[in-house]
Amino acid sequence: MSLTTAATTVPIACNTAAITFVPSPVAIPAVRGEFALRLAMRHAGTRDVTVRYELLGEAGLPVVFVAGGISAHRHVAASAAFPEAGWWQEQVGPGRAIDPEQHRVLSFDWIGAAGDLDTVIDPVDQADAIAALLEALQIERVETFVGASYGAMVGLQFAERHGARLGQLVAISGVHRAHPFSSAWRALQRQAVALGALQCDEAHGVALARQLAVLSYRSPEEFDARFGAPQVVDGRVRVGAEAYLAHCGQKYVERTSATAFLRLSESIDLQAVDPRRIALPVTVVAVAEDRLVPLQDAHALVEQLRGETRLCVLRSVYGHDAFLKEEGEIARILRTTLAEQLEQAA
Amino acid sequence: MSLTTAATTVPIACNTAAITFVPSPVAIPAVRGEFALRLAMRHAGTRDVTVRYELLGEAGLPVVFVAGGISAHRHVAASAAFPEAGWWQEQVGPGRAIDPEQHRVLSFDWIGAAGDLDTVIDPVDQADAIAALLEALQIERVETFVGASYGAMVGLQFAERHGARLGQLVAISGVHRAHPFSSAWRALQRQAVALGALQCDEAHGVALARQLAVLSYRSPEEFDARFGAPQVVDGRVRVGAEAYLAHCGQKYVERTSATAFLRLSESIDLQAVDPRRIALPVTVVAVAEDRLVPLQDAHALVEQLRGETRLCVLRSVYGHDAFLKEEGEIARILRTTLAEQLEQAA
Known part of the structure; x- marks a missing residue:
């Protein structure tokens, strides 16, 4: 729903809707933090890196890890503490598909995103940094890892290497290899x-x-x-x-x-996951028009995954960027997978 | 047929075949020439340009004009006079689809290809330069214009602007507009x-x-x-x-x-032809995998052409470059269209 559009046609109804359906963000706790990590990197030896995270929602709620493309970051959605718009504002927030009143939303800045690490960074390194982040925050388990683009690649790495700490993966427009x-x-x-x-x-x-x-x-x-x-x-x-x-x-x-x-x-380009080593539930979301991650590669991925696997194929003129633009379709998939996870936990 | 491959398996048969089927190129006359042209250009006023052409085959034979991509040139095939390989060696030559023993093969260097014309060059300008070239060579009529990529775009321009001098057009992987x-x-x-x-x-x-x-x-x-x-x-x-x-x-x-x-x-990028103004026979060749000239644009073209129109759709992993790589398929189409033209003339 676009407030602008609604305001043009039925201004009063719009205001009511805003009051009714969008709870004040004051209620949602949000923290940012960072810590120094000595990381054993795949191609670059052991390095001291800084891990910067943001955590949205009450402790005790099931944890959802959210990761986007290489230009995404830890700030996925606005909160009272950090009111600027996040990169996935459309999907994360009170009443949205990933609702911080129902889930604890964790995210981080990619290792290397600050430009302070001029060495070869493998997606493996990102997955290991996420595992270290969980240790640091004393979070035992991620119930759902939602990754899009590079985030989906890293999600697959996390599922392969740290599957014991993961409930399910939603991998949108990112697969086990680079084409x-x-x-x-x-x-x-x-x-x-x-x-x-x-x-x-x-x-x-x-x-x-x-x-x-x-x-x-x-x-x-x-x-x-x-x-x-x-x-x-x-x-x-x-x-x-x-x-x-x-x-x-x-x-x-x-x-x-x-x-x-x-x-x-x-x-x-270094992405190389063996899907046969992943036995947990994975929802693979592919876009038929994606020119960067061809649909055939999503097919190859789901054929090899060993756990409960689902493939959702979207049609979108936005190609690879559908995860940012097809708000309704992506929200529907996220709501379904997250609801299933909550039911299973209950 | 690859001589290398054949030589490995049946060397004597190979040599015989070579003697039987490949006539000596000495028989084919080939000339190169150039002339100064005062060209009224679409976006750049009147300019003095040099037109450089090559002409292969006896006078009196029906003329085939051949034009390739922006990096192609007047030398389409080897001859005794100019023995270096041409850019379309696979299709042009004795016994090939475009046979200089049956056709007079005319080609030119694109206006601007020498880097001596630093101004906006419209495909219209190329078509007009070809018309001027025909005047200069006292060639009344091109029986078939075979254009690929940019050459197909210019072929469509020539058909629109100088259709009275053209028998038919074969437009491969190039259409009426730039996508x-x-x-x-x-x-x-x-x-x-x-x-x-x-x-x-x-x-x-x-x-x-x-x-x-x-x-x-x-x-x-x-x-x-x-x-x-x-x-x-x-x-x-x-x-x-x-x-x-x-x-x-x-x-x-x-x-x-x-x-x-x-x-x-x-x-x-300046290509803009109105196909409804073309009433002569056009064979449109499109490649389903072409990422530069989408198949839909070839469909739009044939729907609007007014003359006898044929659409050949190839499948090729070489995409836009299929005209250089799919020798057999392209040869088959060229042989058919050129044979029909010869029959009509007879």
Whole structure:
């Protein structure tokens, strides 16, 4: 429901709805913290890293771990303590699919996201850092790990390596491997960063890399509906999507260093999970139009998983970004899986 | 038939076959020439350009005009006069689908390909330059225009603007418009060139742009079959396709200037043909796996063409590059369309 739309048509009903269905966020406790971790990394020896987390909801509630793409972070949703919008505001919050009145929502900043770790970071390292985070917070068990994109990859790693501490996994638009074509796409993004770095213009290279990434996150169908014909401007051809892409690139460099981008981009390419070693319940969500994670790879994943396995295939013009854009469909899947988990626990 | 393969198994039969089926190229006359043209360009006023052509086969034979992608050129096939391999060696030559013993094969270097024309070049300009080339050579009529990729786009322009001089068009993997998503892809390639130019390293930017283009020419299916898992080398992740792509980029910069690449890349994005203004026979060849020219756009094209229209849909892991790789299928289509044309003329 969009408040803006509702307000235009029936302003009074809208206000009532807001009062009735959206409880004050003051009621939800939220804490942020960080701790130093000596992490045995897969390709980089033992390193001292900082783990930064955010925890939303009362102690004692079943824990849901939430992880997004490489540009996501620990702040998934607004709270009284941290009122700025989170990256998954649509799915996490009172009355939303992942409701911090019913679950304790845990999330963290990816190892390497701060740009302070210039080494090869395996998805394995992220899963092990999450296990260490649980130890540090004395949380014995994650009831549901909800991961999207890179978060789904790390969720599979966590299920493979730390399955005893996990109830179920929801893996959205991320699978057991990186597709070689998508890896090539990312390798060229990293080369754009390298080209920018040659002239000491890190931001320019990262902005171009991000624009290339955005193309892989979306679909031709969306661009066709959204952007018009090219124009000749000042002796150059300017295509319909160019201003939008430039905006995406600019926004990204404001919050991402070249090192963070490079190391997390590389990390995606290192994904290698053996699904036959995962015996817990997994809900795999795939998008038919995803150009980065082809549907066939989701099929291969569910064929090999050993536990109770479910495959949900969505259709979306938003391709890989459907987890951010198809709010209704994603909410429906999350509500179902989380409700089942609560029933089982009861 | 590969001589290498045959030689391994039945060397004598192979030699016999070679003598029997491949006539000496000495018999085929081939000329190259160029002339100065004052061209009224669509976006750039009147300019003096040089038109460089190659003509293969006896005068009097029906003329086939051949045009490929933006990196193709006038030398389509080897001859005694110009013995180096051409860019479409598999399709053009004695005994091949486009046989210079039966047709006079005309081709040219794209306007702008020499990098000497740093202005906006519309596909219309290419079609008009071809018309001027015909005037200069006193060729009244092209019986068949065979265009692939950008060549198909220009073929459609030629059919729209100079249809009275054309018998039929075979348009392979190129349609009446540039898809907005593909245009975005090309715009980012041009930005890679711009990023390289900022540090006076034109070749580096063009090489990266070419690698990005190669991704759009091929398919995930091919890369999946061809390239293995990433490796960690010297503290960096190197993906399976990286060496291959680097090679493609390097080869390209050896023969293409930044200006030529930029202006011809832009030109693709300016494609705008009204198919309802084309009433001559058109064979549209589309590839289901083409990520640059979606099959739906080929459908839209054939629905609007007014003449006798045929659509051939190929399946190929080579995607947009199928016209260079699926020799058998493309040859079959070309043989059929050219034979029909010869029969009609008889």
